[in-house]
Each structure stands twice: as C-alpha cells, then as structure tokens.
Amino acid sequence: MTKKIAIVAGEPSGDLLASRIIGGIKETQQDVHFTGIGGPHMQEMGMDIQYSMDALTVFGYVDALKSLPKLIHTYKGLEKNLLKQGPDVFVGVDAPDFNLRLERRLRVEGIPTVHFVGPSIWAWRYERIQKIREAVSHMLVLFPFETAIYEKEGVPVTFVGHPTASQIPLVPDKVAARRRLNLPVDAKIVAILPGSRASEIKLLAEPFLRAAQLLAERDSSLHFIVPIVNAERRQQFNQILKEIPVPNLHIYDTKLAQTPISWDVMEACDAAIVASGTATLEMALYKRPMVIAYKLTPMMKRLMEWKSGQSKPYVPWVGLPNVLLGHFAVPELLQEDCTPENLVEACINALENEMYIAKLKQEFMQLHLSLKQDTAKIAADVILQLANRF
8 A cells, every 4th residue: 555655845955855765765665655845856756746845945034024925825735735635644854934833733633743853942942842742743853962852852753863974975085176176286275155145145255255365365375265056146245256356266156066066165175164054064074174153134133032032042052063062163253253353363273273173073073973874764764664653
C-alpha cells in the first residue's frame, strides 16, 4: 500500500534538505507518494508540488507583510488539500511560523507531524516550546545540544546532524579552490561575505570594504574575494564599491556556478569577515578563522525586540560557531562595534596569530566531526516509523 508523505519547505536551503530526506526515504521504502510545497530539488526527486516554495520565501518583516495575502491563500489551500488527502505523516522543514501552525492543525486530526530544524528557542522566544509541544509529534534537530532542551520539555526528539557537515570535506584543499577561482596560490587572501539580503549589503558592505581598504594599505599583497548571490545584489555592492575602491578585489557571482562558489571562496581564503548567519557555520566547517559582524537598522531592531519580547539572545553569542563551541572562539562585532578599525584588528589576528589559528582549526575539526552524521537516513527512519505506525 502506497504511503503518503506531505512535506513543506519554504526556502532554497529547506528545498535541498527535504530533497535529501526524500532520497533517504526512497532508499528504504519505494512505494511512497510525496506531496506539498517545495522547490526544484524536491521536484527532481519526484515530489508532487502543490504550491511553489516561492509563496513562502520572504525576507524580513516588511516582505512578510507585503506577502501576507499570498501566504494566507497558500496556507488555506494546502490545509484543505492535506485534510482531504490524509497523509500518513507530515514533515515541516524549517519555516516555523507557517509549518508549526499547519502541524498543529493536522495533528489535531490524527496526522503525525515531524518538524525538521528546530527553531532557535535556545536564543529567542523560548515560550514557543508550548506551541511546538502541541504541534510536533517528533522533532529532528541539527545540533546535539538541542536534544536536552526538547527532552526536558517532553517533546520526542532525534539529533540528525547537519547535512552540510557531510558535504564539506574534513580537510579542505585551499590550493585546489584557488585554482578553481583563478587566484594566486601563494597570496594571503581575505574573504568578505556581507550577506545575501539587500538590507545586509546596505549596512555591512561599507564597513567591510573600508576594513579591506585599511588592510590593503597595511599589506598591498593581500587579495580579497567576495561571493555575490545575484545580479541585484552585485549591482548594489558595486555602487558602494565605487565609493570605496579596494585593490586586488575579486567578485564571484554564485548563481552562475554549478557548485557553490561561496564554498570555493571559503575554502580558498585564509580568513574572513562574514555576516552572522549560516555562512559562519560553513566557514567553521572549512576550518577558517573569521570575524563575525552584523548590523540592524533601529527599526528592525525594535521589530525584533517587539516580536521576541527580548532585547538580546538568551545565550551570550550570536554566531553559530560560538554557540556550538560554548565560548567566543571567534570575535563578534555587532551594531556600533562593527567599525572598520575593529574589523581590521580582529582580521589581523585571524591572519597572523599562528597559535590562535591552530587552536581554532582544532576546535572546528571536533565541531565538524560531531555534526557529520548520516542525516538523510536518520531522518528517514523517524519519518517512516511514524508513517508505518499502522
């Protein structure tokens, strides 16, 4: 008898994660029909796409408000379809605002629910655990420390590892990455990653480029590499670059490559200045020293504080490497501390302090090993166990 599994992924990273889970399920059980919301990777794996994930891919509160009518239409349509179809299990991949609401509704009707990628309740809005407890039959988490949180709150949980840890090599090949990017093999290279959103480029490109200018004045042989996510962000970045020219700067369009150019940039560099986010974990997996930085506009900061009910995270760190290691392994320069001078000082340490670099690489290797699991198989086993409960 064909098993029906509904999946919702709301952004490109979720599409990729979900496609691997589908692959893991297919390796164990062939007679399965997948349906829901997803993107090209899930479609390639044979999923019936009811709605494109573009309907859920919004960045920030302003975009969310503009997209609200479309979000409501998509939610209502999918909820109606799934209640009619009665899947054997529902899997929500990230997108917690959308998925937890849908999971609660489906679970009331007796449909077991799995949520993959736990919301960061350890940092913001711990009270969401009540909603999670009501909505989720089983939580799949990326980080080992999260299991204790959900076990304490009575939510069944499984640590599945972070899929990226299996994709990134344990021992990076800096020379090969530099050759792929046509960079000098023997140069000192600093990666600049100001983020992928317009607001991030607007706030971070200027201090990052001014820091690069100061570093270049100090050492004219330095090279700088920047991955840019699309043509719009490149145009925005180039406008800022006109006012703050940097010698030996190389820009790469990540959308023009078959493999992640941003990963080549991480592998090729000696150190990085990087916006807080997923890229900081990827940089740690490449064992590169970094300076984590971030800025919010006063309005965005107020909106975050209003939505979360708190002015700062529960944990003292923002960057994922520091959160996972439990200390300030790499510096974090946030808000008014994100100045070119501070970035330069931290970057020089990341480039020249050999004892610090060696210790950091050792810590990042242990972190990598802890996150490297057979994520697709572990997740598939949990999902199929719930789907085959009768």
